[in-house]
Amino acid sequence: MNVVTTIRRSTWSMAAFLVLGAVPARAQAGKFGVVDMQQVILTVEEGKAARAALEKEIKAKETELGKQKEELDKMNGEWKNQAALLSEDARMKKQAEFQEKFMTLRNAEMEFQANIKRKEQKATQAIAMKVAQVVDQLARKRTLTGVFEANSAGLLYLDSPVDLTQDVITEYAKRPPEKAPEAKADDKKKH
16 A cells, blocks of 8 residues: 555545534434545645645655665675675674664655655645635535535444535635745755
8 A cells, every 4th residue: 555545544534523523412403414525635626736746756755765775675685695705793794784774764764654644634634624614605505404524434324415525626616726835944954
């Protein structure tokens, strides 16, 4: 499973919670709506742009990490071929050098995955907040009692819900795009 898929799955339920919340217990009767947040995020231009940027960054990093893995494989092969010819101290030194490089690579992979997860969560939250405003307007306009996230783990059944997904996508697209914030000097140094 790739990093993007794993990250997406973990952020959808968080986004649904932020956007749609819970319906009060007294709201037993009424019309309820559903929104497929995953479809909204993957369909709106802001979501497409964020996903494309993340995928580009992931591909570049995977290429870089792949080269480092090849280097480690080569180093390990050389060590195995030379092990019989090396003294005990030299073998131990080569093994320690390999382990250090391996751990550095592993830590770089983990740090990168965490960084990508943070970026996706930030992008998802920004979209989710705007979707919440659209959902609020649509729900009031249609006099819905509540709106749920369609793919939420907590939603098992809802009798004849009003699917707002396409309406949310349409209304979201009508909103003026926000300017992307300038990258901070600190962010530029990290990359």
